[in-house]
Amino acid sequence: MRMKLTALIFFFTFVALFLINKSEELWSRDPHNEIHHFSHYQSNKNIDRTPASFDTSISQNLEEEIQKLKDCYSKICNFPNKDPRMHDLALGQKIKDKLFKLKEKALNEKSNPKYSEIAREYLKIEDGHVKEAALALMSTQPISSENFHSIVQDVLKYHDDALIEDAMMELERYQKLGHQEQITEALTESFQVASPMIKEKLAKGLFPFINEDTFNKYSEMAQNQNWNAKSVKILRSNLRRFERERM
Amino acid sequence: MRRAKNLVLIGLLFINIFSVSAFNDTPDYWRCLDKRGGEWTFGRAPNICNVDEFIDLPMVEKNFSESIFFDVSERSNERERYMEEVYALIKETAEYFIETKKPGVSADEKREFTHATFAIAHQESYWSHYRQALSGHTQYMRGDYGHGHGIMQVDDRWHFEAVTSGKASNIVFNMLYSLEEYYSAWKRAPSQSCVKSETNWVARSRAAYSAYNGGPSRICRFTNPNDKWARNDKGFYDKYRKKDWEKYISEKREIASVDVTCIAEGSENCVRTPQEPTPITYEEDMLYSLKSGPTCLYRDGRFECLESIEDKLCLISKFSPSMTSDIITALAEDVDEEIVKHDRHDICQSIPGLYSVGSKIKIQKNINLRETPGGKLLTTTKKGQVFTILDYTTDSIGIYNRYYKIKSGNSEGYIFAGTNKDYSSWTSEVSITTESINPILARKGDKIKTLVDMKLLDNEHNEIGLLSSDSIVEVISHKITGEENSVYYAIQSSGFSAIIYAGDLLPENTVQERIELVTNTVPTPHPEPEPKYGKLKSGIWYRSLRSCESNKCSRIMYVRGPVLGSYTFKIISKGTKWSLVEIKGKRGYLENKDISEI
Known part of the structure; x- marks a missing residue:
């Protein structure tokens, strides 16, 4: 009896370790290499709507799990509820975990519009942790106008300064692939109404977006702001840096 | 049986280490030193x-x-x-x-x-x-x-x-x-x-x-x-x-003692001073904030100005050290008087005992390193450590409290460095030759390698030629100027000499993106192996430089891939899945599968 029990425990332990190793492997495999599509985007700046094979086995379950969790925002589920915010915040953490798992999976697959749809849906949730994971999921996919709109509306115009660096990094892809005008408009508009903390992060991340075409726009933006504000000083510094590095 | 148990425990431990959770299970009264009670009345709620x-x-x-x-x-x-x-x-x-x-x-x-x-x-x-x-x-x-x-x-x-x-x-x-x-x-x-x-x-x-x-x-x-x-x-x-x-409340005041806008927008010296009416004529030895932005001291019929309000004490120390008030009057209209715009590095050196940007200092006692002079505690620097000054800021007229910006490990922040009376008990300047740990700036005689194409400049900073990437030249001298603490090197190489712009120290250090210090090779019995360099593989947009060997570890910075203008980085050590690398003066981990060795 004792021998059988031991064998059983060994079996389950090895199954558990095997699964853990598998999940670690997911991290180590080559990620989805979206720059293979680079030439496509240079010639056609629209969205990649190519349907891709969508492995339903893991992600379908994950997606269903996430959707079920999302329903908990409109009712009380089995999450701690000891203080008024605990339920929704714990729920957000759970969704965040699932979205990061989905990101791991997406990194190892061809691009799939479904992932972008999910990312956009969860960028709308007013919880910075959920948004962080949704943005990470979005970063595994090719750029699209819908995704761009979502980054602007649901991250740049949201109030969590911790997300700005991620969003600006993601926007650099759009800049590189020819969406400069929309980015300049979105950044100048966001800068006008952002809180000081967000403004500072926007100003810090602005340098890659300054070039001969945008220099005057961002200079104008700096002129209409409080001269002594830290964010405006950083903005002026980035503009001067561009002038000094200009070849 | 015991072994099986151990394996299960190891498995569980593994899962726990890698579980993602932003919820911080902080204990009750976490970092609550000297807790004291109160009462449920305005201003005194417990604890x-x-x-x-x-x-x-x-x-x-x-x-x-x-x-x-x-x-x-x-x-x-x-x-x-x-x-x-x-x-x-x-x-x-x-x-x-x-x-x-x-x-x-x-x-x-x-x-x-x-x-x-x-x-x-x-x-x-x-x-x-x-x-x-x-x-x-x-x-x-x-x-x-x-x-x-x-x-x-x-x-x-x-x-x-x-x-x-x-x-x-x-x-x-x-x-x-x-x-x-x-x-x-x-x-x-x-x-x-x-x-x-x-x-x-x-x-x-x-x-x-x-x-x-x-x-x-x-x-x-x-x-x-x-x-x-x-x-x-x-x-x-x-x-x-x-x-x-x-x-x-008997009197509903509209104005607080502290300037909320000043605090909110990133300054730390924001106590309100009585508003002076806008003058028709300007008073000698008074500070003014021009409509166009700069902060100026009015003296001998002209405005002596620096760009940043944070440097107002530099103006006082340089032009009118006996002043006892640093009240600034904001001017709503443009002025007709002469305006002289100065470089902060020329003016601030008048503050007694203030070391210049680029100097090396030795810490004389353990001092907290904070994200901003009065902000988040990052770490504590230890007596005897040596750092390069990346920036300075001062406050308190008459005593000139000073704070130096330094880099310690991956953290950049400010240390308090005393007043005009006791500064030497906080930090002391050290000669270049005695300490040379992790140099940020090149000195006379050092060899540097350009990492990007650079303009060659004359003394007036007019362009006179081009220095291509990967050139190795010798530094004759350096100069730090302007609001960004921009670093310029006078260089020479095979018969020509010129000035190059090496990068800025503010708001972030860009020198390491443009210049690399070439270590002088001294023959040793056991020579160090040649350092290896790498880049992110083509096809990768960007990756996170991690603080430890897992994608769950915190991000130190983003590393750009080739399409976004990738950086070359030094590979310090290579493990089975992860490599420790150094990029722009910061050390962290990248996955081997993402690295292309050069």
């Missing part, structure tokens, strides 16, 4: 703990001295004084906030939003934040078993970063941070069935509070008297309606 666990105490006592509740004073008079000040502070903060978020906001909306802010602060903390108990030590309010921080009760379990960064312990940032969530719901409320109209102010305020208190999805909670948390909505409404704070 209080030391504020210097999170931000610099002198910064608090300088800027917010009027917003501290002093237990030693006669209670009712002190409460009245405190309430009048905090009333003005909350009002200014709420108004600043909504005017920033909604330019052109109506007077009605501004008034109603401010009213709601007064009520939230009442509901959350009885307007309690800073308090000095009889011990004489300034502390701040920690409610809900220590998890709620300050006037708006920022929770350290869910807003950990806001607490550790010092936002929650700074009364202005505490409110601004919290109002972001309230305003988000305030904007959304009119479209909800429980509010319906923008000007249904009571319902709008209550709905926004329900969402603020219970989360965005609970915006109409206040309409459900049976909700588990209905008592919170009732409590808020009760305070909103009764405005009990008004009972303690």
Whole structure:
């Protein structure tokens, strides 16, 4: 009896370790290499709507799990509820975990519009942790106008300064692939109404977006702001840096 | 059996290490030193703990001295004084906030939003934040078993970063941070069935509070008297309606003692000084802020100016050291007088004992390194350590407190370095040759390699040629100028000499993106292996440089791939899955599969 029990425990332990190793492997495999599509985007700046094979086995379950969790925002589920915010915040953490798992999976697959749809849906949730994971999921996919709109509306115009660096990094892809005008408009508009903390992060991340075409726009933006504000000083510094590095 | 158990335990441990959770299970009264009680009255809600666990105490006592509740004073008079000040502070903060978020906001909306802010602060903390108990030590309010921080009760379990960064312990940032969530719901409320109209102010305020208190999805909670948390909505409404704070305020001041805009926009010397009327003629030895921005000292019929208000003490020290006031008068109109714009590096050297940017200093006692001079504690530098000064800032006229910006490991921040009297007991300048650990700047005789194409400049910084990437040249001298502490090297190589722009030290160090210091090779019996270099593989947009060997570890910085202008980095060591690399002076881990060795 004792021998059988031991064998059983060994079996389950090895199954558990095997699964853990598998999940670690997911991290180590080559990620989805979206720059293979680079030439496509240079010639056609629209969205990649190519349907891709969508492995339903893991992600379908994950997606269903996430959707079920999302329903908990409109009712009380089995999450701690000891203080008024605990339920929704714990729920957000759970969704965040699932979205990061989905990101791991997406990194190892061809691009799939479904992932972008999910990312956009969860960028709308007013919880910075959920948004962080949704943005990470979005970063595994090719750029699209819908995704761009979502980054602007649901991250740049949201109030969590911790997300700005991620969003600006993601926007650099759009800049590189020819969406400069929309980015300049979105950044100048966001800068006008952002809180000081967000403004500072926007100003810090602005340098890659300054070039001969945008220099005057961002200079104008700096002129209409409080001269002594830290964010405006950083903005002026980035503009001067561009002038000094200009070849 | 025991072995199997061990394996299961190892498996479980493994899972736990890699579980993702942003919830911080901070214990009750976490980092709550010298906890003291209070009472449920305005300004004295229980409990209080030391504020210097999170931000610099002198910064608090300088800027917010009027917003501290002093237990030693006669209670009712002190409460009245405190309430009048905090009333003005909350009002200014709420108004600043909504005017920033909604330019052109109506007077009605501004008034109603401010009213709601007064009520939230009442509901959350009885307007309690800073308090000095009889011990004489300034502390701040920690409610809900220590998890709620300050006037708006920022929770350290869910807003950990806001607490550790010092936002929650700074009364202005505490409110601004919290109002972001309230305003988000305030904007959304009119479209909800429980509010319906923008000007249904009571319902709008209550709905926004329900969402603020219970989360965005609970915006109409206040309409459900049976909700588990209905008592919170009732409590808020009760305070909103009764405005009990008004009972303690004889004079409703419009202006707080500290300039809220100044604090909110990143300065740390924001105590208001009496407003001088705009003069028709300018007074000698007075500071003015020009309409165009710069801060100037008026002397001998002209304005001597520096770009940044933070450098006002440099002007005083240079042009009028006997001045006793650093009040600045803002000028609304352009001036006809001569304006002389100076370089801060030329002017600030007049401050006694202030070391220049680029100098190397040795720490004379353990000193805290903070993100900003009075902000988040990053680490503590140890006596004997040597650092390069990346920037400086000063405050307090007459004594010239100074703070140096330095880099320690992966952290950049400020250390306090004494006054004009005792600076030598805090740090001392060391010669270049005695210490050469992790040099940031090249010195005379050093060889440098260019990492990008660079313009060759003459003494007036006119372009005279081009120096291509990967050139190795010798440094003759260096100069640091301007607001960004820009580094210029005079260089020579095979018969030519010129100046190159090496990069900036502010707002971030870009020198290491443009220049690499070439180590002088001294023959040794066991020569070090040639360092390896790498780049992200083609096809990768960007990756995170991690603080340890897992994708779950915190991100130090983003590393750009080839399409976004990748950096070459040094590979310090290579493991089975991860490599330790150094990029732009920061060390961290990248996955081997993402690296292409050069």
